[in-house]
Amino acid sequence: MGEAGSVKHNIRMELPPAVERMLEALDEAGIEAYLVGGCVRDHLLGLTPKDYDIAAAAPPERTGEALERAGCRVYPTGIRHGTVTAVLDGLAVELTAYRADGEYADHRHPGSVRFVSDIKQDVLRRDFTCNALAYHPQKGLVDHVGGLEDLRAGLLRCVGEPEARFEEDALRILRALRFSAALGFAIEKKTAEALIRKAPLLHGIARERVSAELQGLVCGKAAPEVLTHFPGVLACCLPGLEAATEADFAAMAERLRALPPEPVLRLCPLVRLCGPRAEEALQALRLSARQEGALRLLLEEGDDLIEDMPALRRTLGRCGEERTRLLLLWQGGRALPLLREALEKGLCCSVHELHIRGGDLAALGLAGPAIGRTLNALLELVIRDEVPNKRESLLAAARELGGKDDGTQ
Ligand code: ATP
Ligand code: MG
Numbered sequence: 001m002g003e004a005g006s007v008k009h010n011i012r013m014e015l016p017p018a019v020e021r022m023l024e025a026l027d028e029a030g031i032e033a034y035l036v037g038g039c040v041r042d043h044l045l046g047l048t049p050k051d052y053d054i055a056a057a058a059p060p061e062r063t064g065e066a067l068e069r070a071g072c073r074v075y076p077t078g079i080r081h082g083t084v085t086a087v088l089d090g091l092a093v094e095l096t097a098y099r100a101d102g103e104y105a106d107h108r109h110p111g112s113v114r115f116v117s118d119i120k121q122d123v124l125r126r127d128f129t130c131n132a133l134a135y136h137p138q139k140g141l142v143d144h145v146g147g148l149e150d151l152r153a154g155l156l157r158c159v160g161e162p163e164a165r166f167e168e169d170a171l172r173i174l175r176a177l178r179f180s181a182a183l184g185f186a187i188e189k190k191t192a193e194a195l196i197r198k199a200p201l202l203h204g205i206a207r208e209r210v211s212a213e214l215q216g217l218v219c220g221k222a223a224p225e226v227l228t229h230f231p232g233v234l235a236c237c238l239p240g241l242e243a244a245t246e247a248d249f250a251a252m253a254e255r256l257r258a259l260p261p262e263p264v265l266r267l268c269p270l271v272r273l274c275g276p277r278a279e280e281a282l283q284a285l286r287l288s289a290r291q292e293g294a295l296r297l298l299l300e301e302g303d304d305l306i307e308d309m310p311a312l313r314r315t316l317g318r319c320g321e322e323r324t325r326l327l328l329l330w331q332g333g334r335a336l337p338l339l340r341e342a343l344e345k346g347l348c349c350s351v352h353e354l355h356i357r358g359g360d361l362a363a364l365g366l367a368g369p370a371i372g373r374t375l376n377a378l379l380e381l382v383i384r385d386e387v388p389n390k391r392e393s394l395l396a397a398a399r400e401l402g403g404k405d406d407g408t409q
Pocket of ligand 2 (some may be wrong): 051
């Protein structure tokens with residue numbers, strides 16, 4: 001045991017050389033610093049950290065100067081919160097001054113930020129015990145919250161009093177579900193009870209933040225279990241879920257299991273579960289235009305199975321490769337070889353790919369809407385392999401069609 005409440009462990013963490021050098025530079029400048037948060041957690045779980053965060057016992061300006069002297073590029077990415085981003089060998093690391101958050105104003109943002117000199121205070125403001133571990137190559141692992149034990153037991157537990165922590169920042173409710181789903185951790189009993197009780201606070205959280213957490217949550221390996229365990233929490237995130245039954249949730253989870261972990265695919269069963277309020281739910285997700293378009297396609301056409309090459313080509317021409325791929329994955333992936341074949345062979349799927357132009361049809365005497373109609377009719381013939389996509393063949397087919405085009409649909 002080290003100082004009161006803290007446990008030091010002789011754990012060795014293999015670090016990227018750039019991170020080692022940053023920590024050395026801080027040591028040389030006399031600034032105490034530790035790696036903190038997700039990178040320590042992921043390393044201990046045998047996962048590759050997505051990114052590295054450092055907490056430092058100095059104001060961001062001083063930290064930044066020490067790192068610049070060591071050859072880093074330093075960007076003032078959040079000076080007000082004590083954060084700078086340092087880049088070395090192409091690796092970006094966030095460095096934040098040890099902080100203790102003040103009163104929380106709106107169930108999300110601390111009204112004030114207090115810089116402190118003790119790593120202990122810094123880890124105590126963090127959300128979950130597995131996210132509150134600190135590591136330094138020479139000092140080892142510092143654990144003030146029993147994080148290592150929880151991590152080994154696969155338990156997600158709030159640092160401190162769960163109800164108070166969720167009241168401070170209600171987004172932590174969804175972070176808990178996301179980490180539980182992503183890591184396959186059980187949620188400790190008091191933490192679980194508190195997050196259920198405090199879930200209505202999620203109504204006051206920015207939709208974009210809720211959506212980002214939901215997207216992470218549905219892609220987690222234990223998402224089906226987490227979603228079925230906390231239907232009330234989800235009902236505070238998406239309108240319409242409050243009307244779904246336990247059986248509906250179970251069916252949704254089953255559907256989720258069969259889908260690869262891609263946010264649009266995994267969100268679809270959840271949005272469907274919103275029933276008559278699905279459109280409202282879709283809006284609430286604040287997706288990018290790209291994601292929203294793809295999700296709409298799944299909702300509207302997901303049940304129309306694509307089983308043959310003509311159907312595949314029509315969809316590919318209309319929706320593009322990315323959406324078509326998602327639609328096929330949603331449908332179980334059986335038609336993916338058709339997509340591969342169509343792309344490999346460069347099969348014509350849209351009027352733009354026809355080897356004939358509107359101008360060619362005008363030269364045949366067609367005008368106005370008849371041109372578009374004929375191009376579409378030609379495309380359909382090409383897609384059904386009835387006419388090759390060759391200029392002469394298409395012109396011949398257009399002449400034949402032109403004779404039939406009497407201006408009606
Ligand atoms: P991920 O792998 O998803 O990035 P992470 O643990 O790195 O996981 P971040 O959101 O990047 O999560 O946050 C970094 C660290 O900051 C967390 O590990 C946690 O210690 C702390 N933290 C982040 N958000 C909160 C919050 N809302 N309340 C308290 N602590 C938080
Ligand atoms: Mg992170």
